[in-house]
Amino acid sequence: MNKIIELKNVTKSFDGQVVLDNINLYIYDNEFLTLLGPSGCGKTTTLRIIAGFETADEGDVIFMGENINAVPPHKRNVNTVFQRYALFPHLNVFENVAFPLREKRVPKAEIESRVTEMLHLVALTGFEKRSVTSLSGGQQQRVAIARALVNNPKVLLLDEPLAALDLKLRKDMQQELKKIQKATGITFIFVTHDQEEALSMSDTVVVMSEGRIQQIGTPVDIYNEPKNAFVADFIGESNILDGVMLDDRKVSFAGHVFDCVDTGFGKRTPVDVVVRPEDVDIVPEAKGMLRGVVTAVTFLGVYYEIIVDIKGFKWMIQTTDFVDVDEHIGLSIEPDAIHIMAKSEYSGMFGDYSSFSMEMDEIGELEEEQLEELGELVDPDEPAEAPAAESETDA
Amino acid sequence: MKNPNAVRRRSTRIERFCLGPYSAWAVLFIVVPLLFVAYYAFTDNSFHFTTANITRFFTATSSVTDETGAAREVHTYLLIFGRSLKLAVISTVLCLLMGYPAAYIIARAPARTQKIMITLIMIPMWMNFLIRTYAWMTILQDTGILNSFLSALHLRRVHIIGTESAVVIGMVYDYFPYMILPIYSVMAKMDLKLLEAARDLGCNGFGVLRRVIWPLSLPGVISGVTMVLIPSISTFYISQKLGNGKFYLIGDAIEGQYVANNLHFAAAIAFILMVILLAAMAFMQRGANKKAMA
Structure with missing residues (x-):
């Protein structure tokens, strides 16, 4: 297997606080890799460094053998599915998916056929003219995936993409993402704090805590042969x-x-x-x-x-x-x-x-969700909220 | 952004009750005066129906002498309207060119800096409009502050007062906050994730501006343009003070007719101006909606 991305001694701090501490990671072609860890463990920062939204303080990001430390996001052959989808509210479904193609001045007929193909892949055929703000959370999610895949990236980055969906929908989307990954053969780097999600979808799981990688392995390895108490406790009981x-x-x-x-x-x-x-x-x-x-x-x-x-x-x-x-x-x-x-x-x-x-456990989780929601309230620029019916209902 | 699918809530009795005073105010001070303007515009001095006032606006001619001294016949009010439109458009464009980047920069600044900058922009609005215009007179006069400053630096003096430039400077200064504030409020609310998404999908800085920031800020631009264009097209004071009365604008025409007790013709000019502006606004709004739906 070919290494497609290598992170070498990547270190990053925000305001003097170390969020990534000497990360070394190989990501192989066609692999479904999950960065798993509690909030604040550095998984999202790792993803953003690969996408190019953050630059590492130290260390190198190697993409297909080339150092891309200084390459801006728009020139990287990776695309991102954002946590809250970040669909363009002024564009309809078709134009959201066509967005990267129009930027590359792809001929009209080809845009038409590639967008149609992508919408078919995510089961949204017939939604072309719909406004993205009128879609349910699950549908917005599919548009975001289609938009990120239409450019044929080498690597797809997914930042907790299922966090805002309810349990049932999340299970369906897990299956579907796995299917899409198999069908397209694109490397997926998936960020989540949900260990069950990580185990059921991934080829490789990277368990992170406090800015450091605790263990890298297949889901079975991670579960059966945890390297330390953190991994043993975080994955399962x-x-x-x-x-x-x-x-x-x-x-x-x-x-x-x-x-x-x-x-x-x-x-x-x-x-x-x-x-x-x-x-x-x-x-x-x-x-x-x-x-x-x-x-x-x-x-x-x-x-x-x-x-x-x-x-x-x-x-x-x-x-x-x-x-x-x-x-x-x-x-x-x-x-x-x-x-x-x-x-x-x-x-x-x-x-x-x-x-x-059990009760303590649930209270703990609730608090975490409420905190997350509070965090979002501070950030009043959500364009299209997922309808309330699809808010988080796990626990 | 509002969810278009949101169910329209029925207003409760108490809400309608609270709305009462505002409705009464709107009827008394907006609707009724507008009806009076229309009534005066279409009647003569003895209040008989006539379209003569309207026709006069489009047909009245007078002779002017241009710089070469040659006299020529012009449509008086169309010429004045054209001049008003020209100066108003120039001012609006200048406000937009300066206000848009400024609004963007302010919206991206740290929260504290944002507050300070917005306050600084608003402070001049706390002072009376006439006083601000007088201040510009003392600055721009041939013996004013600007020229004293220039000669102190041994630079050539400039003659600005009484030119179109002076009028434009006055308009831009007076109406600039009305451009920047609505654009800023749209920009400040913009989801930064959308800008990241655009970069992720292949846009360089300019692409992000053209394809995401600009279309999403369009509602702010439209209110800004409206709020600058309309007062600057109908202003009369700025042109009198800073233009030394040489640039007779449509606002001056209305004022002049009013002062001359020509209420019916003044009403007709105001009425025509209003119709043109409403049509222009409707047109702009439709264009924006179309763009938003595309």
């Missing part, structure tokens, strides 16, 4: 425990020595141990490797999510067996369900469910 690697394939945590499959950490090395909630089996108390008391049970349809107190550490376990609060149970963990990570700066920050409750 994880019980993360302090442990000591006694020897190859022997690890001690929670007061018990477990068999595991990891090697190469040396003897008596402190490590972080990850156990996914779905990988823990509930057994009668007497047969358990670990024993504890159930403190909370939540029914989630497909499974129960239970919190178990084991020697003061709260585990999350997902099970289809019903257990009751205050019940004493035993836990059994298979060797391949145990994932060992070296200690990192994130050790001890994540993976304990002692303060966990």
